[in-house]
Amino acid sequence: MREGTAPIIRREDYQAPAYWIRTVDLSFDLDPAKTLVINKMTIERNAELPVQSLRLDGEDLNLTRVMVNGEPATFRVENDQLVLDALPDGPFTLEVRNTIAPEKNLQLSGLYTSGGGFFTQCEAQGFRRISYFLDRPDVMAVYTVTLRADAEKYPVLLGNGNLVAQGELDGGRHFAKWHDPFPKPSYLFALVAAKLVSREQKIVSRSGKEHLLQVYVRAGDLDKTEHAMNSLIASVVWDEARFGLPLDLERFMIVAVSDFNMGAMENKGLNIFNTKFVLASPATATDADFANIESVVAHEYFHNWTGNRVTCRDWFQLSLKEGLTVYRDQEFSQDMAGEASARAVKRIEDVRQLRQFQFPEDAGPMAHPVRPEQYQAIDNFYTATVYEKGAEVVRMMATLVGRRGFAKGMTLYFQRHDGQAVTCDDFAQAIADANPGSELAERLDAFKRWYSQAGTPQVTARGAYDAAARTYTLELAQTGTPNPGQPHRLPSVIPFAMGLLASDDGSALPLQLADEPGDTGTHRVLVLAEAEQRFVFVNVDREPVPSLLRGYSAPVHLDAALADTALLTLLQHDSDAFNRWEAGQQLALNRLLAALRGGSTQLDAAFIDAMRGVLRHPTLDAALKELVLTLPSETVVAEELGAEVDPARIHALREGFRLQLAQALRDDWVWAFETQAPIGGYSPDARAAGQRALVNLALSMLVLDATASGDTVWPGRAYQRFKDATSMSERFGALTALVNAHAELAAPALERFHALFADEALVIDKWFALQAGAPEPLGEGAGAVFERVRTLAQHPDFTLRNPNRARSLLMPLTLMNPAAFHRADAAGYVFWADKVVEVDAFNPQLASRLARSLDRWRLLAEPYRSAAREAIARVAARAELSDDTREIVTRSLQ
Numbered sequence: 001m002r003e004g005t006a007p008i009i010r011r012e013d014y015q016a017p018a019y020w021i022r023t024v025d026l027s028f029d030l031d032p033a034k035t036l037v038i039n040k041m042t043i044e045r046n047a048e049l050p051v052q053s054l055r056l057d058g059e060d061l062n063l064t065r066v067m068v069n070g071e072p073a074t075f076r077v078e079n080d081q082l083v084l085d086a087l088p089d090g091p092f093t094l095e096v097r098n099t100i101a102p103e104k105n106l107q108l109s110g111l112y113t114s115g116g117g118f119f120t121q122c123e124a125q126g127f128r129r130i131s132y133f134l135d136r137p138d139v140m141a142v143y144t145v146t147l148r149a150d151a152e153k154y155p156v157l158l159g160n161g162n163l164v165a166q167g168e169l170d171g172g173r174h175f176a177k178w179h180d181p182f183p184k185p186s187y188l189f190a191l192v193a194a195k196l197v198s199r200e201q202k203i204v205s206r207s208g209k210e211h212l213l214q215v216y217v218r219a220g221d222l223d224k225t226e227h228a229m230n231s232l233i234a235s236v237v238w239d240e241a242r243f244g245l246p247l248d249l250e251r252f253m254i255v256a257v258s259d260f261n262m263g264a265m266e267n268k269g270l271n272i273f274n275t276k277f278v279l280a281s282p283a284t285a286t287d288a289d290f291a292n293i294e295s296v297v298a299h300e301y302f303h304n305w306t307g308n309r310v311t312c313r314d315w316f317q318l319s320l321k322e323g324l325t326v327y328r329d330q331e332f333s334q335d336m337a338g339e340a341s342a343r344a345v346k347r348i349e350d351v352r353q354l355r356q357f358q359f360p361e362d363a364g365p366m367a368h369p370v371r372p373e374q375y376q377a378i379d380n381f382y383t384a385t386v387y388e389k390g391a392e393v394v395r396m397m398a399t400l401v402g403r404r405g406f407a408k409g410m411t412l413y414f415q416r417h418d419g420q421a422v423t424c425d426d427f428a429q430a431i432a433d434a435n436p437g438s439e440l441a442e443r444l445d446a447f448k449r450w451y452s453q454a455g456t457p458q459v460t461a462r463g464a465y466d467a468a469a470r471t472y473t474l475e476l477a478q479t480g481t482p483n484p485g486q487p488h489r490l491p492s493v494i495p496f497a498m499g500l501l502a503s504d505d506g507s508a509l510p511l512q513l514a515d516e517p518g519d520t521g522t523h524r525v526l527v528l529a530e531a532e533q534r535f536v537f538v539n540v541d542r543e544p545v546p547s548l549l550r551g552y553s554a555p556v557h558l559d560a561a562l563a564d565t566a567l568l569t570l571l572q573h574d575s576d577a578f579n580r581w582e583a584g585q586q587l588a589l590n591r592l593l594a595a596l597r598g599g600s601t602q603l604d605a606a607f608i609d610a611m612r613g614v615l616r617h618p619t620l621d622a623a624l625k626e627l628v629l630t631l632p633s634e635t636v637v638a639e640e641l642g643a644e645v646d647p648a649r650i651h652a653l654r655e656g657f658r659l660q661l662a663q664a665l666r667d668d669w670v671w672a673f674e675t676q677a678p679i680g681g682y683s684p685d686a687r688a689a690g691q692r693a694l695v696n697l698a699l700s701m702l703v704l705d706a707t708a709s710g711d712t713v714w715p716g717r718a719y720q721r722f723k724d725a726t727s728m729s730e731r732f733g734a735l736t737a738l739v740n741a742h743a744e745l746a747a748p749a750l751e752r753f754h755a756l757f758a759d760e761a762l763v764i765d766k767w768f769a770l771q772a773g774a775p776e777p778l779g780e781g782a783g784a785v786f787e788r789v790r791t792l793a794q795h796p797d798f799t800l801r802n803p804n805r806a807r808s809l810l811m812p813l814t815l816m817n818p819a820a821f822h823r824a825d826a827a828g829y830v831f832w833a834d835k836v837v838e839v840d841a842f843n844p845q846l847a848s849r850l851a852r853s854l855d856r857w858r859l860l861a862e863p864y865r866s867a868a869r870e871a872i873a874r875v876a877a878r879a880e881l882s883d884d885t886r887e888i889v890t891r892s893l894q
């Protein structure tokens with residue numbers, strides 16, 4: 001592992017490679033302790049650049065021989081790089097031999113072992129841990145790979161592309177040879193050698209070509225692969241139908257592995273997945289798990305075009321593939337959800353994620369533009385900004401050019417760039433060029449500031465109705481903080497979807513701007529491109545309530561200062577389901593913030609009645625109801641507050657509100673629990689999942705109310721439901737209700753749950769996560785949840801070595817449970833620092849993710865702030881720390 005202070009890599013320093021690697025012939029003699037890698041490359045000098053040394057990246061490699069054109073060559077190793085001079089002028093072959101020790105590779109980057117098999121992870125810079133190479137995405141080569149391994153221990157040998165030969169070898173070994181016809185960067189290389197079984201499905205694509213789809217898992221897990229396979233088939237169909245992008249391979253494989261740093265990886269033709277995003281059965285996976293699998297399978301599959309066929313020139317362009325592919329998987333999930341209201345539910349969930357994770361990032365020490373300007377460890381830039389905000393940027397482009405315009409833009413993008421490694425500029429240019437005259441094309445340079453400016457812009461909206469003139473004037477203004485080192489921030493191009501509702505009956509009003517001949521319907525997208533702009537609507541007969549930023553048409557903070565009456569109108573009547581939810585959240589947020597600032601801690605009748613109205617609504621989606629009736633998270637409240645955050649106080653107030661909602665709506669919760677469940681056997685579809693979510697919320701509220709009042713009926717019913725449940729969603733919902741209310745029956749239920757699922761690693765992860773994420777009790781029992789986490793860290797099932805298990809305990813506590821984590825006695829921070837240091841010694845990527853939990857320490861009130869700072873400083877002071885973690889803690893203290 002490399003230590004010390006890594007150099008800063010800057011986007012402006014990009015240079016084309018001095019050499020091109022055209023083909024790679026790799027052979028592996030796989031052995032956990034010592035694997036031999038023979039790497040034969042054909043290489044050509046980049047004729048456009050002056051003659052330079054060839055510098056190949058390497059890390060933790062044991063170099064044994066170097067040959068040029070078949071002859072031993074002189075070389076040197078300099079800062080991990082293999083350097084060759086005086087190379088032939090024309091194309092030449094370079095053969096490098098080295099050995100590696102997969103079983104010692106605990107950072108899970110490069111070639112490593114897991115559950116007795118071999119797996120690889122090469123993005124972003126793992127290939128250099130396998131062999132010497134130009135390990136950068138703009139060097140694309142055609143790979144032929146031969147794997148040799150013990151036939152009994154590793155019966156399945158997989159590589160990218162097509163299987164071209166296989167057979168037996170002496171000594172109980174066997175081999176397989178794979179060839180991938182598509183040139184690819186090294187980060188998309190993969191191999192698997194393990195004892196696995198597969199679910200297979202043949203499909204015929206539109207062109208009549210047959211393809212083999214396979215999902216590989218451990219033998220006992222085959223019964224949990226149906227949903228992943230269905231999701232893959234749906235993804236193939238969708239990409240061809242929506243974007244005309246077909247599957248370009250004869251064979252497409254997904255392999256599940258239980259030790260994995262991230263969610264999944266889009267290696268060409270051989271996606272490697274965290275088991276969490278493959279395995280699901282109704283008995284072991286919740287609705288959320290099913291939905292996540294659908295979207296991650298789709299995401300990785302969509303990368304085959306957006307990422308693999310067209311890849312990134314350099315890692316600063318990461319959002320080129322990630323933002324676009326997240327946008328595509330979000331659209332896919334919306335299309336799978338079906339009706340408009342179910343689509344809105346998916347949109348709400350995505351925006352919730354954005355606010356929970358990306359907003360804090362964009363306001364904290366790790367804030368960076370969607371296309372970062374510099375990094376030390378690239379692994380630190382697989383962020384919510386690059387992914388989720390990047391997806392919002394693509395979504396805004398799609399909004400500005402329309403659905404068909406966007407599809408045309410995609411077509412042009414592939415026409416221009418198929419087979420190339422390109423930039424975010426290239427993408428935006430293609431979308432704009434395919435849509436001449438569009439708002440995007442007209443304002444492309446200004447629009448692209450979304451790629452270069454960090455921070456969440458603030459939009460202030462103020463409206464005024466002039467009854468006599470029958471006009472409604474909407475004034476929009478945008479502000480934001482400039483990037484570090486930049487004097488000022490330039491205005492963003494903000495698509496601003498909106499409508500007007502009549503304040504008396506909530507009906508939609510026709511929209512006509514002053515210079516327009518007639519109305520344009522009741523919904524439109526304004527474009528805010530200046531610091532301030534004014535829009536005057538004419539022929540407005542009735543006092544309107546504005547419905548602003550519909551569908552969350554841009555990733556901004558909106559300050560509309562709407563009165564409660566206006567918000568209540570939107571909550572009841574807006575045709576935009578997203579804004580109905582938003583109005584409900586705003587009503588709740590206003591009350592939470594007012595209470596924090598010394599106002600009433602009692603919910604008013606108007607709010608409670610509105611919530612009852614939503615819960616009892618005859619036609620609203622159950623999923624939407626559940627979202628509206630869930631108060632904004634403590635993190636969102638803290639970010640809104642913006643300073644002097646006392647997590648314990650936010651928690652106490654929010655819990656107080658939750659209890660009031662539980663009590664005031666008791667009969668309504670009973671009604672929901674008893675009447676809103678889906679009918680029939682388990683199906684993970686959006687509608688049924690939403691119904692179960694609402695029923696689970698109702699049960700949580702009923703158990704909360706009952707434990708507060710000492711009643712035992714609802715905890716008893718929850719326990720019964722927990723025991724009798726026919727699906728994990730139901731079972732886990734009932735268990736959550738008991739645990740979160742600190743009911744006496746929580747302990748026996750947890751014990752029973754553990755015993756039932758002792759052999760299901762992913763379920764045991766849930767068991768840890770539930771306990772670590774439970775709300776701290778108020779008053780006397782406060783601190784119990786944190787103590788429980790400390791005890792669980794000693795549990796025989798707990799290990800930091802497996803990333804899923806490590807995250808299952810540490811992330812819910814440090815990222816999702818502010819009141820348990822931030823303690824006046826600093827014990828949470830001490831625990832955090834210990835774990836960061838412990839994990840950093842063997843898995844820097846995992847450690848640096850965990851290190852980010854204290855990003856927002858500056859928001860905290862004393863004594864938290866000083867204590868948090870001290871804990872970060874303690875980590876930063878360590879002499880031995882990975883580049884990854886050092887970059888995070890150093891930035892955090894700056």
Ligand code: PHE
Nearest residue numbers: 123124262263264265266382
């Ligand atoms: N490229 C992967 C994805 O988004 C994420 C990933 C990054 C996985 C780095 C592993 C390592 O789909």
Ligand code: ZN
Nearest residue numbers: 299303322325
């Ligand atoms: Zn991705």
